[in-house]
Amino acid sequence: MEVVLVTFHTWEGNAKVVETLIDVNSDTWVIDELGFTDLFNQLHRTMPWNSLMDRMMKELHSHGKTIEDIAEVLKRIPIHPQVVSAIKAAYALGCELRIVSDANMFFIETILKHLGLKDYFSEINTNPGFVDREGRLRISPYHDSTQSSHGCSLCPPNMCKGLIIERIQASIPKEGSKKIIYLGDGAGDYCPSLKLTESDYVMPRKNFPVWDLISRNPLLIKAEINEWTDGAELGRVLLQIIERISR
Numbered sequence: 001m002e003v004v005l006v007t008f009h010t011w012e013g014n015a016k017v018v019e020t021l022i023d024v025n026s027d028t029w030v031i032d033e034l035g036f037t038d039l040f041n042q043l044h045r046t047m048p049w050n051s052l053m054d055r056m057m058k059e060l061h062s063h064g065k066t067i068e069d070i071a072e073v074l075k076r077i078p079i080h081p082q083v084v085s086a087i088k089a090a091y092a093l094g095c096e097l098r099i100v101s102d103a104n105m106f107f108i109e110t111i112l113k114h115l116g117l118k119d120y121f122s123e124i125n126t127n128p129g130f131v132d133r134e135g136r137l138r139i140s141p142y143h144d145s146t147q148s149s150h151g152c153s154l155c156p157p158n159m160c161k162g163l164i165i166e167r168i169q170a171s172i173p174k175e176g177s178k179k180i181i182y183l184g185d186g187a188g189d190y191c192p193s194l195k196l197t198e199s200d201y202v203m204p205r206k207n208f209p210v211w212d213l214i215s216r217n218p219l220l221i222k223a224e225i226n227e228w229t230d231g232a233e234l235g236r237v238l239l240q241i242i243e244r245i246s247r
Contacts, residue, residue, distance in 0.1 A: 021087075021183070023078040023231065026107050027053055033073040034065055050127060050158040053104070054139040061136040070137060074107060075114040080231020084115060086238050091120045093242055095181075098122055098168065100161050102188055104129030104139045125164045154191040162191035169195070181241055182223070183234070184210045196223035201241050203228055 027049075031040045039059060043052055060070070091097060099121055101108060106129035112118040128140045141158030143150045152160040165182070172178050180196060182189070185205035190213040193202045200223040204211040207229075214221055226241060228234045 021079065021083050021231075021234075022111070023080060026074065026077060026103050026111070029077055030070055030073050030107070031056055033076070034060060034069065036060065036063075048157065049102075050139065050141050050156070057137040057139060061134070067131050067135055067137055070106075071110050074110045077111060079115065080234075082235035083231045084117065086235030087117055087120055089239055090242055093246065095242060096122050099124045099126065100164050100192065101126040102156070102159050102161075102186075103127065106130065106137055127158060152191060155188055159188070160191060161188055162195050165192040165195045179245060180223075181238065183238070186210055187213060190214065193221055193223065196221070198222045200224070201226055203234070203237060203241075205229065
């Protein structure tokens with residue numbers, strides 16, 4: 001059984017980003033906690049999100065904020081305890097867990113290690129994030145737009161989650177009855193939702209962008225739709241789906 005968890009944050013135009021498994025946006029959480037909200041809001045008007053976050057990491061570094069400071073802020077990020085329990089339960093039931101996220105590798109790995117969840121995920125698909133020789137966190141796009149465009153009009157230039165889901169689908173053996181359960185909330189989760197098959201499940205967060213997009217024409221979605229509102233309901237609905245599949 002395949003369970004694809006979309007976590008940390010997803011892209012939504014130039015308006016905002018929203019969260020799936022954690023209770024805040026990891027990017028803005030770091031910026032706000034370290035006191036750079038005003039500069040972020042100024043630059044946000046003129047820069048795409050992925051480039052903006054790389055620029056903000058430069059600003060943090062130039063003002064004396066260390067990679068350790070960023071890590072400590074990430075460790076304080078709020079997450080519903082039932083979400084952690086659901087991840088562990090899904091893993092124990094034999095699900096393969098993968099992350100598809102428009103955050104960055106440093107943020108995600110730092111949070112997962114702090115929560116003791118790193119080993120529960122077989123794969124993390126996200127924007128590269130690494131610490132350079134000067135100790136500055138660098139963030140680059142998942143899809144390198146300088147080389148070629150991913151060609152999807154539904155997704156931001158740095159990442160098409162639909163292409164990632166197609167690759168995951170191609171990697172799943174055809175024999176057996178493996179299914180994908182896809183969790184999401186942002187507009188960037190609509191494209192991969194369209195890629196799912198009749199045997200799959202999509203869990204859009206109610207009253208969030210992907211739920212709004214799906215609600216406009218649910219018939220475009222082949223997968224079974226199971227909405228949720230908060231961390232408690234996310235865990236309950238996810239485990240109910242897994243139980244049905246197991247039966």
